[in-house]
Amino acid sequence: MSGERRPPSETTAAGYFGGMVDSYDSLIRRAVPSYEEMTARLLDYLPADAARVLELGCGTGNLSLALAARYPRAAFTFVDAAPEMLEVTRDRLERAYPAAERRSEFVLGRFEELALSAAAFDLSTSSISLHHVVDKGAVYRALFGALAPSSAFCFADQLGGGTEAVHEINWKRWLEFCREPGNCSEAEIESLLEHAAAHDHYTPLREHIRLLEAAGFRSVDCVWRNWIWGIVTAER
Ligand SMILES: C[S@@+](CC[C@H](N)C(=O)[O-])C[C@H]1O[C@@H](n2cnc3c(N)ncnc32)[C@H](O)[C@@H]1O
Known part of the structure:
Protein backbone atom coordinates (compact mmCIF):
# COMPACT_ATOMS: atom_id res chain seq x y z
CA MET A 1 0.00 0.00 0.00
CA SER A 2 1.30 3.48 -0.69
CA GLY A 3 0.15 7.03 -0.04
CA GLU A 4 1.07 10.05 -2.10
CA ARG A 5 4.04 11.81 -0.42
CA ARG A 6 2.76 15.33 -0.45
CA PRO A 7 4.12 17.53 2.38
CA PRO A 8 1.25 19.12 4.25
CA SER A 9 1.12 22.88 4.47
CA GLU A 10 -0.74 25.14 6.87
CA THR A 11 -3.39 25.46 4.18
CA THR A 12 -4.46 21.86 4.79
CA ALA A 13 -6.07 20.20 7.81
CA ALA A 14 -2.94 18.07 8.20
CA GLY A 15 -0.73 21.18 8.08
CA TYR A 16 -2.78 22.65 10.91
CA PHE A 17 -2.42 19.51 13.05
CA GLY A 18 1.22 18.94 12.08
CA GLY A 19 2.00 22.37 13.55
CA MET A 20 0.49 21.51 16.94
CA VAL A 21 1.98 18.13 17.88
CA ASP A 22 3.12 19.41 21.29
CA SER A 23 -0.16 21.04 22.28
CA TYR A 24 -2.57 18.58 20.60
CA ASP A 25 -3.12 16.15 23.47
CA SER A 26 -3.95 18.92 25.91
CA LEU A 27 -6.07 20.92 23.47
CA ILE A 28 -8.12 17.99 22.17
CA ARG A 29 -9.30 17.15 25.71
CA ARG A 30 -10.19 20.79 26.36
CA ALA A 31 -11.94 21.23 23.00
CA VAL A 32 -13.76 17.91 22.50
CA PRO A 33 -16.34 17.11 25.18
CA SER A 34 -16.10 13.46 26.28
CA TYR A 35 -12.99 12.77 24.17
CA GLU A 36 -11.88 9.92 26.48
CA GLU A 37 -15.39 8.47 26.70
CA MET A 38 -15.74 8.59 22.91
CA THR A 39 -12.49 6.66 22.42
CA ALA A 40 -13.53 4.11 25.04
CA ARG A 41 -16.96 3.66 23.41
CA LEU A 42 -15.38 3.27 19.96
CA LEU A 43 -13.21 0.46 21.36
CA ASP A 44 -16.35 -1.16 22.85
CA TYR A 45 -17.83 -1.60 19.39
CA LEU A 46 -14.74 -2.88 17.56
CA PRO A 47 -14.67 -6.58 16.64
CA ALA A 48 -13.17 -8.97 19.18
CA ASP A 49 -10.43 -10.01 16.76
CA ALA A 50 -8.73 -8.35 13.81
CA ALA A 51 -5.43 -9.44 12.29
CA ARG A 52 -4.92 -6.47 9.96
CA VAL A 53 -6.00 -3.05 11.19
CA LEU A 54 -6.11 0.23 9.26
CA GLU A 55 -6.39 3.50 11.19
CA LEU A 56 -7.11 6.69 9.26
CA GLY A 57 -5.78 9.84 10.92
CA CYS A 58 -3.71 8.50 13.82
CA GLY A 59 -2.72 11.97 15.03
CA THR A 60 -0.65 11.62 18.21
CA GLY A 61 -1.65 7.96 18.54
CA ASN A 62 -4.29 8.06 21.27
CA LEU A 63 -6.50 5.50 19.50
CA SER A 64 -3.46 3.78 17.93
CA LEU A 65 -2.02 2.79 21.32
CA ALA A 66 -5.40 1.49 22.46
CA LEU A 67 -5.60 -0.57 19.25
CA ALA A 68 -2.16 -2.04 19.93
CA ALA A 69 -3.33 -3.07 23.40
CA ARG A 70 -6.63 -4.43 22.08
CA TYR A 71 -5.10 -6.49 19.23
CA PRO A 72 -1.72 -7.73 20.55
CA ARG A 73 -0.93 -9.86 17.49
CA ALA A 74 -2.30 -7.58 14.73
CA ALA A 75 -0.42 -5.86 11.92
CA PHE A 76 -1.25 -2.15 11.78
CA THR A 77 -1.33 0.48 9.08
CA PHE A 78 -1.48 4.02 10.40
CA VAL A 79 -2.26 6.80 7.94
CA ASP A 80 -1.88 10.53 8.43
CA ALA A 81 -1.04 13.38 6.07
CA ALA A 82 0.99 15.14 8.80
CA PRO A 83 4.50 13.63 9.09
CA GLU A 84 4.90 15.16 12.56
CA MET A 85 1.82 13.26 13.77
CA LEU A 86 2.97 9.95 12.27
CA GLU A 87 6.34 10.36 14.04
CA VAL A 88 4.68 10.95 17.42
CA THR A 89 2.53 7.84 16.97
CA ARG A 90 5.57 5.80 15.94
CA ASP A 91 7.60 7.01 18.97
CA ARG A 92 4.78 6.35 21.43
CA LEU A 93 4.15 2.88 20.01
CA GLU A 94 7.85 2.05 20.05
CA ARG A 95 8.00 2.90 23.76
CA ALA A 96 4.69 1.35 24.85
CA TYR A 97 4.20 -1.55 22.42
CA PRO A 98 7.52 -2.23 20.64
CA ALA A 99 6.32 -5.50 19.10
CA ALA A 100 3.26 -3.75 17.64
CA GLU A 101 5.48 -0.96 16.30
CA ARG A 102 7.56 -3.55 14.45
CA ARG A 103 4.37 -4.90 12.87
CA SER A 104 3.22 -1.40 11.85
CA GLU A 105 3.34 0.49 8.61
CA PHE A 106 3.22 4.29 8.85
CA VAL A 107 1.77 5.81 5.70
CA LEU A 108 2.18 9.51 5.00
CA GLY A 109 -0.69 10.40 2.72
CA ARG A 110 -4.20 11.76 2.31
CA PHE A 111 -7.14 9.42 2.86
CA GLU A 112 -8.48 10.50 -0.53
CA GLU A 113 -5.34 9.40 -2.37
CA LEU A 114 -4.42 6.07 -0.79
CA ALA A 115 -3.67 3.12 -3.05
CA LEU A 116 -5.26 0.34 -1.00
CA SER A 117 -4.92 -3.33 -1.93
CA ALA A 118 -8.11 -5.38 -2.19
CA ALA A 119 -9.27 -7.21 0.96
CA ALA A 120 -6.10 -6.13 2.80
CA PHE A 121 -7.71 -5.34 6.19
CA ASP A 122 -10.05 -6.90 8.74
CA LEU A 123 -10.85 -3.61 10.43
CA SER A 124 -10.74 0.02 9.40
CA THR A 125 -11.17 2.62 12.11
CA SER A 126 -10.70 6.32 12.66
CA SER A 127 -11.25 8.99 15.31
CA ILE A 128 -12.30 12.59 14.52
CA SER A 129 -10.46 12.64 11.19
CA LEU A 130 -12.95 11.83 8.42
CA SER A 151 -14.81 -7.24 8.38
CA ALA A 152 -15.77 -3.95 10.04
CA PHE A 153 -15.51 -0.20 9.58
CA CYS A 154 -16.08 1.77 12.80
CA PHE A 155 -15.31 5.42 13.31
CA ALA A 156 -15.82 8.34 15.64
CA ASP A 157 -16.26 11.70 13.99
CA GLN A 158 -17.86 15.12 14.02
CA LEU A 159 -21.27 14.86 12.38
CA GLY A 160 -23.56 17.46 10.92
CA GLY A 161 -26.93 17.89 12.61
CA GLY A 162 -29.96 16.32 10.96
CA THR A 163 -31.31 19.84 10.49
CA GLU A 164 -29.66 23.27 10.53
CA ALA A 165 -31.46 24.02 13.80
CA VAL A 166 -30.02 20.88 15.45
CA HIS A 167 -26.54 21.66 14.15
CA GLU A 168 -26.82 25.18 15.58
CA ILE A 169 -27.70 23.84 19.03
CA ASN A 170 -24.79 21.35 18.89
CA TRP A 171 -22.40 24.10 17.79
CA LYS A 172 -23.59 26.47 20.56
CA ARG A 173 -23.15 23.75 23.21
CA TRP A 174 -19.66 23.00 21.87
CA LEU A 175 -18.62 26.67 22.17
CA GLU A 176 -20.05 26.81 25.70
CA PHE A 177 -17.96 23.74 26.57
CA CYS A 178 -14.83 25.37 25.10
CA ARG A 179 -15.46 28.48 27.22
CA GLU A 180 -15.87 26.58 30.48
CA PRO A 181 -13.19 27.53 33.03
CA GLY A 182 -9.99 25.56 32.39
CA ASN A 183 -10.89 24.66 28.82
CA CYS A 184 -9.94 26.87 25.84
CA SER A 185 -8.65 30.42 25.68
CA GLU A 186 -10.33 32.85 23.28
CA ALA A 187 -7.23 32.63 21.04
CA GLU A 188 -7.57 28.84 20.92
CA ILE A 189 -11.28 29.10 20.14
CA GLU A 190 -10.56 31.57 17.34
CA SER A 191 -7.96 29.19 15.89
CA LEU A 192 -10.38 26.22 16.15
CA LEU A 193 -13.13 28.22 14.43
CA GLU A 194 -10.77 29.28 11.64
CA HIS A 195 -9.68 25.68 11.20
CA ALA A 196 -13.29 24.48 11.13
CA ALA A 197 -14.31 27.08 8.56
CA ALA A 198 -11.38 26.18 6.30
CA HIS A 199 -11.14 22.41 6.66
CA ASP A 200 -14.16 20.78 8.32
CA HIS A 201 -16.94 19.17 6.29
CA TYR A 202 -19.72 17.99 8.59
CA THR A 203 -21.91 15.29 7.12
CA PRO A 204 -25.24 14.45 8.80
CA LEU A 205 -25.64 10.93 10.10
CA ARG A 206 -28.30 9.94 7.55
CA GLU A 207 -25.96 11.00 4.71
CA HIS A 208 -23.12 8.92 6.22
CA ILE A 209 -25.53 5.96 6.31
CA ARG A 210 -26.60 6.53 2.70
CA LEU A 211 -22.97 6.80 1.49
CA LEU A 212 -21.86 3.75 3.48
CA GLU A 213 -24.74 1.63 2.17
CA ALA A 214 -24.13 2.85 -1.39
CA ALA A 215 -20.49 1.73 -1.00
CA GLY A 216 -21.73 -1.74 -0.01
CA PHE A 217 -21.56 -1.65 3.81
CA ARG A 218 -24.45 -3.15 5.80
CA SER A 219 -25.82 -3.02 9.35
CA VAL A 220 -24.81 0.65 9.60
CA ASP A 221 -25.54 2.06 13.04
CA CYS A 222 -24.81 5.07 15.22
CA VAL A 223 -23.91 3.53 18.58
CA TRP A 224 -23.04 6.69 20.55
CA ARG A 225 -23.64 10.39 20.09
CA ASN A 226 -22.78 13.53 22.04
CA TRP A 227 -23.78 16.75 20.24
CA ILE A 228 -21.53 16.99 17.16
CA TRP A 229 -19.56 13.83 18.00
CA GLY A 230 -20.79 10.39 17.05
CA ILE A 231 -19.65 6.79 16.54
CA VAL A 232 -20.73 4.95 13.41
CA THR A 233 -20.32 1.20 12.91
CA ALA A 234 -20.69 -0.77 9.69
CA GLU A 235 -20.12 -4.31 8.50
CA ARG A 236 -18.39 -5.23 5.26
C1 LIG B 1 -8.33 15.80 14.94
S1 LIG B 1 -6.94 14.83 14.52
C2 LIG B 1 -7.43 13.24 15.21
C3 LIG B 1 -6.25 12.45 15.72
C4 LIG B 1 -6.59 11.20 16.53
N1 LIG B 1 -7.24 10.21 15.71
C5 LIG B 1 -7.43 11.53 17.73
O1 LIG B 1 -8.55 11.02 17.87
O2 LIG B 1 -6.96 12.28 18.58
C6 LIG B 1 -7.11 14.56 12.78
C7 LIG B 1 -5.90 13.91 12.14
O3 LIG B 1 -6.22 13.59 10.78
C8 LIG B 1 -5.18 14.03 9.91
N2 LIG B 1 -5.83 14.38 8.64
C9 LIG B 1 -6.76 15.33 8.43
N3 LIG B 1 -7.19 15.30 7.16
C10 LIG B 1 -6.51 14.31 6.54
C11 LIG B 1 -6.55 13.75 5.22
N4 LIG B 1 -7.36 14.22 4.30
N5 LIG B 1 -5.73 12.70 4.94
C12 LIG B 1 -4.89 12.20 5.90
N6 LIG B 1 -4.82 12.69 7.16
C13 LIG B 1 -5.63 13.72 7.48
C14 LIG B 1 -4.54 15.22 10.62
O4 LIG B 1 -3.21 15.40 10.23
C15 LIG B 1 -4.68 14.81 12.09
O5 LIG B 1 -3.55 14.11 12.56
Whole structure:
Protein backbone atom coordinates (compact mmCIF):
# COMPACT_ATOMS: atom_id res chain seq x y z
CA MET A 1 0.00 0.00 0.00
CA SER A 2 1.30 3.48 -0.69
CA GLY A 3 0.15 7.03 -0.04
CA GLU A 4 1.07 10.05 -2.10
CA ARG A 5 4.04 11.81 -0.42
CA ARG A 6 2.76 15.33 -0.45
CA PRO A 7 4.12 17.53 2.38
CA PRO A 8 1.25 19.12 4.25
CA SER A 9 1.12 22.88 4.47
CA GLU A 10 -0.74 25.14 6.87
CA THR A 11 -3.39 25.46 4.18
CA THR A 12 -4.46 21.86 4.79
CA ALA A 13 -6.07 20.20 7.81
CA ALA A 14 -2.94 18.07 8.20
CA GLY A 15 -0.73 21.18 8.08
CA TYR A 16 -2.78 22.65 10.91
CA PHE A 17 -2.42 19.51 13.05
CA GLY A 18 1.22 18.94 12.08
CA GLY A 19 2.00 22.37 13.55
CA MET A 20 0.49 21.51 16.94
CA VAL A 21 1.98 18.13 17.88
CA ASP A 22 3.12 19.41 21.29
CA SER A 23 -0.16 21.04 22.28
CA TYR A 24 -2.57 18.58 20.60
CA ASP A 25 -3.12 16.15 23.47
CA SER A 26 -3.95 18.92 25.91
CA LEU A 27 -6.07 20.92 23.47
CA ILE A 28 -8.12 17.99 22.17
CA ARG A 29 -9.30 17.15 25.71
CA ARG A 30 -10.19 20.79 26.36
CA ALA A 31 -11.94 21.23 23.00
CA VAL A 32 -13.76 17.91 22.50
CA PRO A 33 -16.34 17.11 25.18
CA SER A 34 -16.10 13.46 26.28
CA TYR A 35 -12.99 12.77 24.17
CA GLU A 36 -11.88 9.92 26.48
CA GLU A 37 -15.39 8.47 26.70
CA MET A 38 -15.74 8.59 22.91
CA THR A 39 -12.49 6.66 22.42
CA ALA A 40 -13.53 4.11 25.04
CA ARG A 41 -16.96 3.66 23.41
CA LEU A 42 -15.38 3.27 19.96
CA LEU A 43 -13.21 0.46 21.36
CA ASP A 44 -16.35 -1.16 22.85
CA TYR A 45 -17.83 -1.60 19.39
CA LEU A 46 -14.74 -2.88 17.56
CA PRO A 47 -14.67 -6.58 16.64
CA ALA A 48 -13.17 -8.97 19.18
CA ASP A 49 -10.43 -10.01 16.76
CA ALA A 50 -8.73 -8.35 13.81
CA ALA A 51 -5.43 -9.44 12.29
CA ARG A 52 -4.92 -6.47 9.96
CA VAL A 53 -6.00 -3.05 11.19
CA LEU A 54 -6.11 0.23 9.26
CA GLU A 55 -6.39 3.50 11.19
CA LEU A 56 -7.11 6.69 9.26
CA GLY A 57 -5.78 9.84 10.92
CA CYS A 58 -3.71 8.50 13.82
CA GLY A 59 -2.72 11.97 15.03
CA THR A 60 -0.65 11.62 18.21
CA GLY A 61 -1.65 7.96 18.54
CA ASN A 62 -4.29 8.06 21.27
CA LEU A 63 -6.50 5.50 19.50
CA SER A 64 -3.46 3.78 17.93
CA LEU A 65 -2.02 2.79 21.32
CA ALA A 66 -5.40 1.49 22.46
CA LEU A 67 -5.60 -0.57 19.25
CA ALA A 68 -2.16 -2.04 19.93
CA ALA A 69 -3.33 -3.07 23.40
CA ARG A 70 -6.63 -4.43 22.08
CA TYR A 71 -5.10 -6.49 19.23
CA PRO A 72 -1.72 -7.73 20.55
CA ARG A 73 -0.93 -9.86 17.49
CA ALA A 74 -2.30 -7.58 14.73
CA ALA A 75 -0.42 -5.86 11.92
CA PHE A 76 -1.25 -2.15 11.78
CA THR A 77 -1.33 0.48 9.08
CA PHE A 78 -1.48 4.02 10.40
CA VAL A 79 -2.26 6.80 7.94
CA ASP A 80 -1.88 10.53 8.43
CA ALA A 81 -1.04 13.38 6.07
CA ALA A 82 0.99 15.14 8.80
CA PRO A 83 4.50 13.63 9.09
CA GLU A 84 4.90 15.16 12.56
CA MET A 85 1.82 13.26 13.77
CA LEU A 86 2.97 9.95 12.27
CA GLU A 87 6.34 10.36 14.04
CA VAL A 88 4.68 10.95 17.42
CA THR A 89 2.53 7.84 16.97
CA ARG A 90 5.57 5.80 15.94
CA ASP A 91 7.60 7.01 18.97
CA ARG A 92 4.78 6.35 21.43
CA LEU A 93 4.15 2.88 20.01
CA GLU A 94 7.85 2.05 20.05
CA ARG A 95 8.00 2.90 23.76
CA ALA A 96 4.69 1.35 24.85
CA TYR A 97 4.20 -1.55 22.42
CA PRO A 98 7.52 -2.23 20.64
CA ALA A 99 6.32 -5.50 19.10
CA ALA A 100 3.26 -3.75 17.64
CA GLU A 101 5.48 -0.96 16.30
CA ARG A 102 7.56 -3.55 14.45
CA ARG A 103 4.37 -4.90 12.87
CA SER A 104 3.22 -1.40 11.85
CA GLU A 105 3.34 0.49 8.61
CA PHE A 106 3.22 4.29 8.85
CA VAL A 107 1.77 5.81 5.70
CA LEU A 108 2.18 9.51 5.00
CA GLY A 109 -0.69 10.40 2.72
CA ARG A 110 -4.20 11.76 2.31
CA PHE A 111 -7.14 9.42 2.86
CA GLU A 112 -8.48 10.50 -0.53
CA GLU A 113 -5.34 9.40 -2.37
CA LEU A 114 -4.42 6.07 -0.79
CA ALA A 115 -3.67 3.12 -3.05
CA LEU A 116 -5.26 0.34 -1.00
CA SER A 117 -4.92 -3.33 -1.93
CA ALA A 118 -8.11 -5.38 -2.19
CA ALA A 119 -9.27 -7.21 0.96
CA ALA A 120 -6.10 -6.13 2.80
CA PHE A 121 -7.71 -5.34 6.19
CA ASP A 122 -10.05 -6.90 8.74
CA LEU A 123 -10.85 -3.61 10.43
CA SER A 124 -10.74 0.02 9.40
CA THR A 125 -11.17 2.62 12.11
CA SER A 126 -10.70 6.32 12.66
CA SER A 127 -11.25 8.99 15.31
CA ILE A 128 -12.30 12.59 14.52
CA SER A 129 -10.46 12.64 11.19
CA LEU A 130 -12.95 11.83 8.42
CA HIS A 131 -14.80 15.15 8.69
CA HIS A 132 -11.83 16.63 6.84
CA VAL A 133 -12.85 14.69 3.73
CA VAL A 134 -15.18 16.37 1.22
CA ASP A 135 -16.02 13.33 -0.93
CA LYS A 136 -16.71 10.74 1.76
CA GLY A 137 -18.47 8.45 -0.72
CA ALA A 138 -15.23 7.92 -2.66
CA VAL A 139 -13.29 7.14 0.54
CA TYR A 140 -16.02 4.72 1.69
CA ARG A 141 -15.94 2.91 -1.66
CA ALA A 142 -12.14 2.60 -1.44
CA LEU A 143 -12.39 1.28 2.14
CA PHE A 144 -15.06 -1.24 1.16
CA GLY A 145 -12.68 -2.62 -1.47
CA ALA A 146 -9.76 -2.65 0.98
CA LEU A 147 -11.68 -4.58 3.63
CA ALA A 148 -11.98 -8.36 3.61
CA PRO A 149 -15.42 -10.01 3.65
CA SER A 150 -16.99 -10.09 7.17
CA SER A 151 -14.81 -7.24 8.38
CA ALA A 152 -15.77 -3.95 10.04
CA PHE A 153 -15.51 -0.20 9.58
CA CYS A 154 -16.08 1.77 12.80
CA PHE A 155 -15.31 5.42 13.31
CA ALA A 156 -15.82 8.34 15.64
CA ASP A 157 -16.26 11.70 13.99
CA GLN A 158 -17.86 15.12 14.02
CA LEU A 159 -21.27 14.86 12.38
CA GLY A 160 -23.56 17.46 10.92
CA GLY A 161 -26.93 17.89 12.61
CA GLY A 162 -29.96 16.32 10.96
CA THR A 163 -31.31 19.84 10.49
CA GLU A 164 -29.66 23.27 10.53
CA ALA A 165 -31.46 24.02 13.80
CA VAL A 166 -30.02 20.88 15.45
CA HIS A 167 -26.54 21.66 14.15
CA GLU A 168 -26.82 25.18 15.58
CA ILE A 169 -27.70 23.84 19.03
CA ASN A 170 -24.79 21.35 18.89
CA TRP A 171 -22.40 24.10 17.79
CA LYS A 172 -23.59 26.47 20.56
CA ARG A 173 -23.15 23.75 23.21
CA TRP A 174 -19.66 23.00 21.87
CA LEU A 175 -18.62 26.67 22.17
CA GLU A 176 -20.05 26.81 25.70
CA PHE A 177 -17.96 23.74 26.57
CA CYS A 178 -14.83 25.37 25.10
CA ARG A 179 -15.46 28.48 27.22
CA GLU A 180 -15.87 26.58 30.48
CA PRO A 181 -13.19 27.53 33.03
CA GLY A 182 -9.99 25.56 32.39
CA ASN A 183 -10.89 24.66 28.82
CA CYS A 184 -9.94 26.87 25.84
CA SER A 185 -8.65 30.42 25.68
CA GLU A 186 -10.33 32.85 23.28
CA ALA A 187 -7.23 32.63 21.04
CA GLU A 188 -7.57 28.84 20.92
CA ILE A 189 -11.28 29.10 20.14
CA GLU A 190 -10.56 31.57 17.34
CA SER A 191 -7.96 29.19 15.89
CA LEU A 192 -10.38 26.22 16.15
CA LEU A 193 -13.13 28.22 14.43
CA GLU A 194 -10.77 29.28 11.64
CA HIS A 195 -9.68 25.68 11.20
CA ALA A 196 -13.29 24.48 11.13
CA ALA A 197 -14.31 27.08 8.56
CA ALA A 198 -11.38 26.18 6.30
CA HIS A 199 -11.14 22.41 6.66
CA ASP A 200 -14.16 20.78 8.32
CA HIS A 201 -16.94 19.17 6.29
CA TYR A 202 -19.72 17.99 8.59
CA THR A 203 -21.91 15.29 7.12
CA PRO A 204 -25.24 14.45 8.80
CA LEU A 205 -25.64 10.93 10.10
CA ARG A 206 -28.30 9.94 7.55
CA GLU A 207 -25.96 11.00 4.71
CA HIS A 208 -23.12 8.92 6.22
CA ILE A 209 -25.53 5.96 6.31
CA ARG A 210 -26.60 6.53 2.70
CA LEU A 211 -22.97 6.80 1.49
CA LEU A 212 -21.86 3.75 3.48
CA GLU A 213 -24.74 1.63 2.17
CA ALA A 214 -24.13 2.85 -1.39
CA ALA A 215 -20.49 1.73 -1.00
CA GLY A 216 -21.73 -1.74 -0.01
CA PHE A 217 -21.56 -1.65 3.81
CA ARG A 218 -24.45 -3.15 5.80
CA SER A 219 -25.82 -3.02 9.35
CA VAL A 220 -24.81 0.65 9.60
CA ASP A 221 -25.54 2.06 13.04
CA CYS A 222 -24.81 5.07 15.22
CA VAL A 223 -23.91 3.53 18.58
CA TRP A 224 -23.04 6.69 20.55
CA ARG A 225 -23.64 10.39 20.09
CA ASN A 226 -22.78 13.53 22.04
CA TRP A 227 -23.78 16.75 20.24
CA ILE A 228 -21.53 16.99 17.16
CA TRP A 229 -19.56 13.83 18.00
CA GLY A 230 -20.79 10.39 17.05
CA ILE A 231 -19.65 6.79 16.54
CA VAL A 232 -20.73 4.95 13.41
CA THR A 233 -20.32 1.20 12.91
CA ALA A 234 -20.69 -0.77 9.69
CA GLU A 235 -20.12 -4.31 8.50
CA ARG A 236 -18.39 -5.23 5.26
C1 LIG B 1 -8.33 15.80 14.94
S1 LIG B 1 -6.94 14.83 14.52
C2 LIG B 1 -7.43 13.24 15.21
C3 LIG B 1 -6.25 12.45 15.72
C4 LIG B 1 -6.59 11.20 16.53
N1 LIG B 1 -7.24 10.21 15.71
C5 LIG B 1 -7.43 11.53 17.73
O1 LIG B 1 -8.55 11.02 17.87
O2 LIG B 1 -6.96 12.28 18.58
C6 LIG B 1 -7.11 14.56 12.78
C7 LIG B 1 -5.90 13.91 12.14
O3 LIG B 1 -6.22 13.59 10.78
C8 LIG B 1 -5.18 14.03 9.91
N2 LIG B 1 -5.83 14.38 8.64
C9 LIG B 1 -6.76 15.33 8.43
N3 LIG B 1 -7.19 15.30 7.16
C10 LIG B 1 -6.51 14.31 6.54
C11 LIG B 1 -6.55 13.75 5.22
N4 LIG B 1 -7.36 14.22 4.30
N5 LIG B 1 -5.73 12.70 4.94
C12 LIG B 1 -4.89 12.20 5.90
N6 LIG B 1 -4.82 12.69 7.16
C13 LIG B 1 -5.63 13.72 7.48
C14 LIG B 1 -4.54 15.22 10.62
O4 LIG B 1 -3.21 15.40 10.23
C15 LIG B 1 -4.68 14.81 12.09
O5 LIG B 1 -3.55 14.11 12.56
